[in-house]
Amino acid sequence: MSKEVKLFIGPNHPGMHGNSSVHLYVEGDTVVKARLVPGFLHRGFEKLMERRLWFQNLALIPRICVPEPDINEMVYAMVVESLTGIELPERAQWIRMIILELARISSHLMSLGGVGGSTGLYTMNYWTMSDRDRILDIFEKITGARVYHMYIIPGGVRKSLPERIENDILDVLDYIESRMPEYENLLLKNKVIRTRTKGIAKLTEKEALEMGVTGVGLRATGLPYDIRKIDPYARYDKVEFTVPTATEGDAYARFTLKYLELQQSIKIIRQCIELMPKEGPANVRFSDGSALRFKVPAGSMYCHVESSRGEYGYYVVSDGSEKPYRIHVRGASYPQGLYGVEKKLPGTRLEDVALWLNSMDFCPPEIDR
Amino acid sequence: MSFTNENAFREVKTVFNDIEFEKISERKYAVNIEKEKAVAFLETLKRKSFSHMSLITCIDRIAEGEFEIVYTLFSWEAGIVLLVKTRIDRRESVIPTVMEIWPTARFYERDIHEFFGVKFEGNPDLRPLILENWKEMPPMRKDFDSEKYSNEHFPSRDYSVDFLSERSEPDE
Numbered sequence: 008m009s010k011e012v013k014l015f016i017g018p019n020h021p022g023m024h025g026n027s028s029v030h031l032y033v034e035g036d037t038v039v040k041a042r043l044v045p046g047f048l049h050r051g052f053e054k055l056m057e058r059r060l061w062f063q064n065l066a067l068i069p070r071i072c073v074p075e076p077d078i079n080e081m082v083y084a085m086v087v088e089s090l091t092g093i094e095l096p097e098r099a100q101w102i103r104m105i106i107l108e109l110a111r112i113s114s115h116l117m118s119l120g121g122v123g124g125s126t127g128l129y130t131m132n133y134w135t136m137s138d139r140d141r142i143l144d145i146f147e148k149i150t151g152a153r154v155y156h157m158y159i160i161p162g163g164v165r166k167s168l169p170e171r172i173e174n175d176i177l178d179v180l181d182y183i184e185s186r187m188p189e190y191e192n193l194l195l196k197n198k199v200i201r202t203r204t205k206g207i208a209k210l211t212e213k214e215a216l217e218m219g220v221t222g223v224g225l226r227a228t229g230l231p232y233d234i235r236k237i238d239p240y241a242r243y244d245k246v247e248f249t250v251p252t253a254t255e256g257d258a259y260a261r262f263t264l265k266y267l268e269l270q271q272s273i274k275i276i277r278q279c280i281e282l283m284p285k286e287g288p289a290n291v292r293f294s295d296g297s298a299l300r301f302k303v304p305a306g307s308m309y310c311h312v313e314s315s316r317g318e319y320g321y322y323v324v325s326d327g328s329e330k331p332y333r334i335h336v337r338g339a340s341y342p343q344g345l346y347g348v349e350k351k352l353p354g355t356r357l358e359d360v361a362l363w364l365n366s367m368d369f370c371p372p373e374i375d376r
Numbered sequence: 377m378s379f380t381n382e383n384a385f386r387e388v389k390t391v392f393n394d395i396e397f398e399k400i401s402e403r404k405y406a407v408n409i410e411k412e413k414a415v416a417f418l419e420t421l422k423r424k425s426f427s428h429m430s431l432i433t434c435i436d437r438i439a440e441g442e443f444e445i446v447y448t449l450f451s452w453e454a455g456i457v458l459l460v461k462t463r464i465d466r467r468e469s470v471i472p473t474v475m476e477i478w479p480t481a482r483f484y485e486r487d488i489h490e491f492f493g494v495k496f497e498g499n500p501d502l503r504p505l506i507l508e509n510w511k512e513m514p515p516m517r518k519d520f521d522s523e524k525y526s527n528e529h530f531p532s533r534d535y536s537v538d539f540l541s542e543r544s545e546p547d548e
Contacts, residue, residue, distance in 0.1 A: 046505070046507065046508060053516065089401060218479065219428055219430070307435075307446070309404070309431070311450075318450070320431065320448070322448060324435050333433070335433040337431040341484075342480045345480070345483040346479060346480045350479075375506060
């Protein structure tokens with residue numbers, strides 16, 4: 008006689024990324040029904056931003072997505088710049104790219120470390136988190152803060168790079184590059200991980216497109232869709248990099264892609280340091296008077312970037328006043344977190360739920376906002 | 377790549393003749409459509425390479441007494457963002473669902489229903505997603521007074537901090 012049992016993964020669970028809960032109906036070890044229950048992290052950012060000045064919002068936006076805050080600043084700055092028509096100095100574009108790619112490395116390291124929670128390989132977690140700390144050190148030198156930088160602002164970046172920071176960045180990149188073979192040995196060549204993740208949490212190309220999955224989840228099915236290539240922003244059209252793809256569409260393929268993207272990010276940062284104008288302003292004055300009286304012309308705009316988890320965008324409406332009229336955030340993991348959990352988890356085994364959440368880069372703060 | 381945006385837009389125009397695609401920037405376009413035609417229009421666009429639906433946004437245009445619903449579409453082949461905008465009346469805010477075209481839309485619609493009170497016809501699951509035990513007006517509407525709500529539901533406390541009034545010990 009079979010009996011259905013209801014189980015909860017999260018809001019506190021090693022396999023859960025942040026505060027969110029998956030309600031599972033399980034028969035034996037097989038999931039029958041799954042449902043994501045968000046809301047534990049809802050902070051009402053969209054409403055809060057409507058009641059604050061364009062400039063006060065700079066302190067709020069990085070907090071929308073905890074693991075990778077810089078993309079929020081970038082999208083917000085892009086939207087404000089395209090609504091006001093501010094022209095950026097060349098140097099600012101390159102500094103922004105360095106910051107964004109460093110953030111991508113740190114986010115991918117965190118995500119690869121997340122394999123600890125879902126498979127029990129905690130060594131990976133300790134290694135990547137301690138290596139990620141070196142990038143946070145770089146952030147601290149550049150911006151003064153480790154996690155929430157508030158560095159990319161409309162009109163450029165808050166201040167120029169400190170002197171000789173290029174050497175520090177290159178040192179950290181060399182260090183991470185020297186660690187890459189060790190990650191490969193520990194994770195990708197690990198027999199246990201290969202057996203455990205190959206063919207698990209599979210997604211086909213058709214399903215991924217239908218669901219609207221972006222980022223690594225989509226690229227693991229064979230499509231080279233990356234917004235940095237397809238709809239380039241900053242100076243991504245001036246640097247050389249490839250978009251790694253795989254065809255299997257399973258958890259192992261996604262881990263491999265994250266690993267390969269680390270190498271591409273390192274390559275991009277090295278080119279940025281080389282191609283970046285060595286002198287010049289890092290920001291422009293965007294308003295004639297006080298920043299607090301800064302107004303954005305009426306209009307609406309959608310801008311998006313490629314975050315480490317996929318397409319991340321803001322839809323912003325301005326009515327020409329000192330505060331935004333409406334801001335809507337497109338979180339990258341919205342499709343795979345809500346629809347994907349309901350559609351793809353039934354039929355899989357209980358222990359693979361955490362692998363889906365980890366390898367698809369599920370991120371509760373951008374679902375709750 | 378054989379795709380050009382002009383061609384795709386022309387093909388769409390043969391079906392919907394009074395449509396104007398407004399160019400916002402190099403790779404961004406916007407289009408206004410009536411509520412009745414919206415679903416058929418979006419379905420046509422999906423077949424004409426705008427297969428990716430990024431976002432459904434609702435904007436409370438309280439001065440005009442309307443809600444604006446914006447479907448943000450993206451074409452992976454051409455790298456073009458297309459904003460499809462439609463308006464509905466604020467008092468009878470009902471619009472057909474697009475979950476048949478993009479299944480993920482179900483959750484965006486659920487979100488909008490919760491925060492704006494817009495009803496999506498044909499969407500079977502409009503239960504609250506994020507808020508718990510919410511009995512007031514949908515909170516993202518512009519006439520929702522969040523200060524009043526806060527005063528009614530949370531106790532007001534005078535701001536006094538103990539460690540400032542007491543003499544603090546000197547640091548070791």
